[in-house]
Amino acid sequence: MLDAALLSRIQFAFTISYHIIFPTLTIGMAVYLATMEGLWLKTGREIYLRQARFWQKPFAITFGMGVVSGVVLSYEFGTNFSRFSEIVGPVLSPLLSYEVLTAFFLEAGFLGIMLFGWKKVSPKVHFAATLIVAVGTLLSAFWILAANSWLHTPAGYTIVDGQFHPESWLEIIFNPSFPYRYFHMVFASLLSSSLLIAGVHAYYLMRGKHREFAKVGLSFAMWALMVLAPVQILVGDMHGLNVLEHQPVKLAAMEGIWETHSGVGLRLFAVPDQENATNHYEVVLPNVASLVLTHEADGEIQGLDAVPADERPPVAVVFYGFRLMVGLGLLMLALGALGAYARWKGRLYDHPLLLRFSVAMIPAGVIATLAGWYVVEVGRQPWLVQGLVRTMDVVSPLPAEQVATSLALFVVVYTLLFGTYIYFMRKLVRKGPDSGGAGEKNSVTSSEDLLPVTLNPDYHGREGESAEGISTALNKSGQEG
Structure with a gap:
């Protein structure tokens, strides 16, 4: 159905x-x-x-x-x-x-x-x-x-x-x-x-x-x-x-904790069994969950048994x-x-x-x-x-x-x-990106879009012309004038 x-x-x-x-x-x-x-x-x-x-x-x-x-x-x-x-x-x-x-x-x-x-x-x-x-x-x-x-x-x-x-x-x-x-x-x-x-x-x-x-x-x-x-x-x-x-119930599901108790271990792996309220094939680091969450090795953490079964989330989804x-x-x-x-x-x-x-x-x-x-x-x-x-x-x-x-x-x-x-x-x-640099046509931007910058070795003009090339052209133009 x-x-x-x-x-x-x-x-x-x-x-x-x-x-x-x-x-x-x-x-x-x-x-x-x-x-x-x-x-x-x-x-x-x-x-x-x-x-x-x-x-x-x-x-x-x-x-x-x-x-x-x-x-x-x-x-x-x-x-x-x-x-x-x-x-x-x-x-x-x-x-x-x-x-x-x-x-x-x-x-x-x-x-x-x-x-x-x-x-x-x-x-x-x-x-x-x-x-x-x-x-x-x-x-x-x-x-x-x-x-x-x-x-x-x-x-x-x-x-x-x-x-x-x-x-x-x-x-x-x-x-x-x-x-x-x-x-x-x-x-x-x-x-x-x-x-x-x-x-x-x-x-x-x-x-x-x-x-x-x-x-x-x-x-x-x-x-x-x-x-x-x-x-x-x-x-x-x-x-x-x-x-x-x-939201302690959510945290209990995250850690696979079914019973409220002290000195809770950190479960690296387990197979949660919601029907029987237990885990199978657990790999646990003793007391680590209590140490991390309560800062005490024997700290108490609320388990899923604190609420009725119909108020528990799907534990396996949350746990994994x-x-x-x-x-x-x-x-x-x-x-x-x-x-x-x-x-x-x-x-x-x-x-x-x-x-x-x-x-x-x-x-x-x-x-x-x-x-x-x-x-x-x-x-x-x-x-x-x-x-x-x-x-x-x-x-x-x-x-x-x-x-x-x-x-x-x-x-x-x-x-x-x-x-x-x-x-x-x-x-x-x-x-890939638009081409740019010396010897390549740069379609990234027009000259009026560029920032006004001083002529330095890192600057390239619209046609990929270097600062050195611009300076040479300007000097040649001045000599011809």
Whole structure:
């Protein structure tokens, strides 16, 4: 028998999983574009401009995919979870409206200037547009995470006739889990984009193509990984402590702890058995979980037995998702450390293991983000609003066959869209950046777009003419005059 409620939840999980891939990448790519363009303005070096012009194309495709896939989610609230908006609308609707008014309008309003304004506006105005788009992506994450975090740790509300009403917007926005979840998500986005950028430039170096261009991108990405990976681990640890305080059942599922007890070990591996409330084939480090979470080797941690069986999340999904996320995070840390070692040895651009490792890690950031999202969202089930509203209570009474049909259509259409996205991304990567430098026609920009810079050896004119060549031509012209 088909279950309409389960199918609706699977459909929403599928569509939001597809959508989250694209904002995860656009946040980091927007920051990278603003950084490269800012460096170009500061130094006048064309290599930074080429970075910005190349990466804005993958950014544009990814941004467009994010917009298209995100529109569907708001409709699903009304079609598949009809009572959701009725119950929490007074709290969540303004937050989502702020996201549109302050973030999406910024992104949409200045995206056109960023993509098509290279020869229409001055370099400083163009940089301002790029910077505003980057700020818009961060603002969008701010409001979305504020709304989503409120569902996990509701605050600043009152309930009137079964409906949530705001009492303190400050408490609603900055609810107890929001700061940790926001920074954890932002760093995940920056890491995901850094891995993509590192992998693409490593691919060029392995193929011996666009070497000078690739050196700049790989070097920047390795600096980012070296800093971001350990910071993300620290933020993740703080987020875990927050989960322990406010959502102990979710944390028990993450660690596979069925019984409340002291001196809890860290389970490196296990096979959770939800029906019998136990684990099989455990590999445990004694007392380590208590030491990490309570800072005491014999500290007590609440287990899943603290709540009835019908209030426990699907433990296997949460347990394995958490380990996948942490495992990929450790690989990111290892990649950053290997990059630092290769740089120290002077082999950053020709270290075979580093280059192959970088290419292999291209999808790791997105996969880790999805795994973390499953941990967060599946871990709060069966609750929609933690401890107050069950997910099953807001599901629309739809025929199961209709939901199954729409789910199948989403799978087919989104698979085709994702295939198209990968095709065009590969096409852009294989084509590479616009050519530039001495002896090559530079189609990157027109002469009026370039910054007024002094004649130095790093400057090249519209036709790739060096500063020395310009000086020679000027001297010859003066002698003939």
